[in-house]
Amino acid sequence: MSYNLLKGKKGIIFGALDEKSIAWKVALRAKEEGAEFVLTNAPLAMRMGEIKKLAEHCNAEIIPADATSVEDIENLFTKAQEILGSKIDFVLHSIGMSPNIRKGKTYGDLNYEWFLKTLDISALSFHKIMQVAEKQDAMNEWGSIVALSYGAAQRVFPDYTDMSQAKAVLESIARNYGHRFGKLKKVRVNTISQSPTKTTAGTGVGGFDAFYDYADKMSPLGNASAEACADYCITMFSDLTKMVTMQNLMHDGGFSHMGISEEIVELLEKK
Numbered sequence: 202m203s204y205n206l207l208k209g210k211k212g213i214i215f216g217a218l219d220e221k222s223i224a225w226k227v228a229l230r231a232k233e234e235g236a237e238f239v240l241t242n243a244p245l246a247m248r249m250g251e252i253k254k255l256a257e258h259c260n261a262e263i264i265p266a267d268a269t270s271v272e273d274i275e276n277l278f279t280k281a282q283e284i285l286g287s288k289i290d291f292v293l294h295s296i297g298m299s300p301n302i303r304k305g306k307t308y309g310d311l312n313y314e315w316f317l318k319t320l321d322i323s324a325l326s327f328h329k330i331m332q333v334a335e336k337q338d339a340m341n342e343w344g345s346i347v348a349l350s351y352g353a354a355q356r357v358f359p360d361y362t363d364m365s366q367a368k369a370v371l372e373s374i375a376r377n378y379g380h381r382f383g384k385l386k387k388v389r390v391n392t393i394s395q396s397p398t399k400t401t402a403g404t405g406v407g408g409f410d411a412f413y414d415y416a417d418k419m420s421p422l423g424n425a426s427a428e429a430c431a432d433y434c435i436t437m438f439s440d441l442t443k444m445v446t447m448q449n450l451m452h453d454g455g456f457s458h459m460g461i462s463e464e465i466v467e468l469l470e471k472k
């Protein structure tokens with residue numbers, strides 16, 4: 202159902218890889234809610250071609266950008282403003298990648314070059330995006346910037362290895378740039394900490410299926426779906442959340458406040 206929450210708003214959506222991607226669902230909802238936006242992803246992800254289908258459906262242009270390259274991000278913001286014909290109202294950072302996780306490295310055997318790559322792609326890119334937006338004066342007043350995070354920023358999930366540190370940095374950048382952008386342009390900056398979700402990035406983490414079921418059984422509302430996450434992003438981009446900033450917003454069906462659930466007790470008692 203559409204409420205026209207983003208009517209007249211212009212945005213940039215990072216990170217739609219395929220139809221399972223959270224950013225993909227956000228793009229579909231943003232379109233439904235009346236937004237105009239450009240889609241962007243790493244040039245490598247473009248080659249897979251899936252994003253073109255989304256772009257056609259949303260009547261959106263695609264501008265490739267490696268989110269670790271300031272030059273690419275500058276080009277992206279310049280072109281996005283030309284295409285959309287105005288400054289930007291909302292930005293979604295939906296980017297995460299750890300070469301250490303990809304290569305199955307344990308926390309006691311991390312490759313430090315890759316660790317830096319993890320931080321650059323998954324966290325520093327958020328700072329780079331906002332710094333470029335500030336320098337180009339590309340954001341409209343009362344704009345909204347959201348990045349997706351995960352509860353491993355606060356708590357230990359062993360297989361999440363160096364991505365835990367990346368998410369902690371990401372959330373810290375949201376607070377610190379949130380302060381700066383709030384003062385400068387009344388732009389709000391938040392992270393949404395999402396339940397485990399069956400996407401390419403999600404299922405790449407070791408033991409994902411078991412953990413997905415565990416989180417589902419621990420959460421009173423069950424795991425939050427990618428579609429529900431998209432709905433939350435839309436509210437954060439809308440004018441209904443103008444005074445929310447510098448927050449890490451839990452979107453996890455209640456998981457983060459649970460100690461143990463009846464379902465888990467039952468399972469353990471069966472052993």
Ligand SMILES: NC(=O)c1ccc[n+]([C@@H]2O[C@H](COP(=O)([O-])OP(=O)(O)OC[C@H]3O[C@@H](n4cnc5c(N)ncnc54)[C@H](O)[C@@H]3O)[C@@H](O)[C@H]2O)c1
Pocket residue numbers: 215216217218219221222223224242243246266267268269294295296297298322349350351394395396397398399400401402403404
């Ligand atoms: N899936 C989950 O369980 C889960 C849970 C909480 C948070 N998140 C977060 O949600 C966000 C989106 O992930 P997803 O689950 O939709 O998976 P996804 O694999 O569909 O999306 C990750 C995106 O990051 C992009 N990316 C990687 N390197 C890049 C680079 N150098 N420049 C630009 N883009 C790059 C990929 O191309 C891809 O589109 C990530 O930040 C992820 O950590 C996911």
